[in-house]
Amino acid sequence: MFYIENVPLSSATYLTVRRLFDIVLAVAGLAAAMPILVIFSIAIKMDSKGTVFYRQERVGAKGRYFQLLKLRTMEMDAEKDGPRWAGINDPRVTRIGKFLRKTRIDELPQLINVLKGDMSMIGPRPERPVFTEMFNQRTPGFIKRLAVKPGLTGWAQVNGGYDSTPEEKLAYDLEYIRKRSFFFDMKIILLTFKVVITGEGAR
Template identity: 50%
Template sequence: MSRVLGANKLKYGGQNQKWLILLGSDDYDLECAKILLNHLPSRQVVVLSSCLQLVAKLVKNNPQVIDGGNFDILSNLEHHSWAGIILGAKATLSDSETLSLIKLKLNYVPVYHICDVWESLWLKLPPSLLDANWFVASSRFQYANFLKFKRLIDILVSMLLLIILLPLMLLVAVAIKLDSPGEIIYSQLRNGRNGRVFKIYKFRSMYTDAEKTGVKWTSIGDSRITRIGYWLRTLRIDELPQLWNVLIGEMSLIGPRPERPEFDVKLKNAIPYYQLRYLVKPGISGWAQVLYPYGASVEDAYEKLAYDLYYIKNYSLWLDIVIFFKTIKVVLCGKGR
C-alpha cells in the first residue's frame, strides 16, 4: 500500500483473521462488495446486512463469503479477531450497533468507510459509488494552502519550458506546414475552472476539414489525423502550445484535462458529480492521463472522473510531482493518443 498518496492505508491483519463487511440494503453496497471481494486477501469474509437477500446473492457466487446474518448479532462479534471492518455507505446502524463498532476500534480493529477502501486500493473515487457526505467531510483538501505556490510553479516552469522547447516547437511548425495545408496552431473552446470557457491552443494534428460532419471524439486509427499528427499525439507534442495557457493563468501544468463544452453537456447529465472536476484549474496532464489510457466514450469519461476526484481530494505538491514524472514516462514510452 506504499503507492497510496495521501489516502488511508489498509492494514490486512493476521493470516487467519477474517474481514467483516457491513452492508446496507440496496444495490449500491452490493456492487461495492462484489468488487471488494476480488481484491481482499484470500481469506474468509463475514458479511452482515439489513437485507438478507443481498447477502444471499454474495454467498451464492463467492465461496469465501460467510453469511453472518443481520446487524442484530453484531454485539456477539465484538470479541472476535478481525483483520478489519468495512462499513458500507448505505449501512444504517442503531446506537447499540454503533457502540459495538466503537468497542472493536478500541480493541485496535481498523474500521474503514467503503470509500476509504476505494481510495486506498485503486487511487480513484468512482462517482456512482461515491458517498457525498464522506467526500465533503474529508480531512484532506489542501487546495487553499497550495494554490499560490502552485501558481508560482506554473509560471516559472512554463516559462522555462517555452524557452527550452522553442527549437523543437519551430521544427514541429515546419513539419506541420510541409505535411498538410492549414494553420500550424489552432484553438478550441474548453471549459475551465468554475465552468469558465477559454481557448486552448494545440499544434494541428488533423486535416483542416476534420470536423465538417460535426464534433466527435478522436478514435484509434482516426482517418482525420495527419501523418505528422500521429507522432505529435503519440509523443504529446501537440499539447506544447498550452504552456501559453498555463503562463496566462487559464490552465495549470497539472490538473484534470479540460473538456469541450459540446461534450460536457452530455457528460454532466450522464455522470454524477461530473462538475466537481472544474473546481480546480484544468491541466496539460493529470492523474487520469497517467493512469488511464486514452478514451473516447461516456464510459471512459466516467473512469477518468474517478481519477480526477481522487486528485481533487488529495490535491498536493507531492501528488503533482508524481504526475509530472509519470507524464515524462508516458511521453518517453510513446503512450500518447
C-alpha cells in the same frame, strides 16, 4: 457556463506555491520547447494543408470558458460534420499528428494557457462545452472536475490515453482533486516525463 457546488478548498500556501510553480515551469518549458515547436511547425505545414496552431473553446475552473491552444494534429475539415470524440486510429489524424499525439508534443503550446492562468500544469484535462454537457448527462457528477483549474497533464492523463472513457477520466480526476498535494503533483510530473519518452498511455 456550468455552476459547481461544494468546491473543495485548498490551503492558501498550496495555491500560492502552485501558481509560482506553474509560472516557473511554463516559462522554462516554453524556452526549452521553442526549437521543437519550430521543427514540428514546419513538419505540420509540409504534411497537410492548413494552420500550424488552432484554438478551441474549452471549459475551465468553475465553468469559465477559455481558448485552448494546440498544435494541429487533424485535417482542417475534421469536424465538417460536427463535433466528434477522437477515437483509436482516428482517420482524421494526420501522419505527423499521430506522432505529436503519441509524444504529447501537440500539447506544448498550452504552456501559454498556463502562463495566462487559464490552466495549471497539473489538473483534469479541459473538455469542450458540448462534450462537458454531454458527459455530465451520461455520467452525473462529471462537472465536478471543474472544481479546480484544468491541467496540461494530470492523474487521468498519465493513467490513460486519448480514448479513455468519461467514466475513467472522472474517477481519476476526482481522486486527484481529493488527494492533491505537492507530493502528488511531483509524482504526476515524473510520470508525465515517462509518457512523453515511452509513449505509454498515448494512442
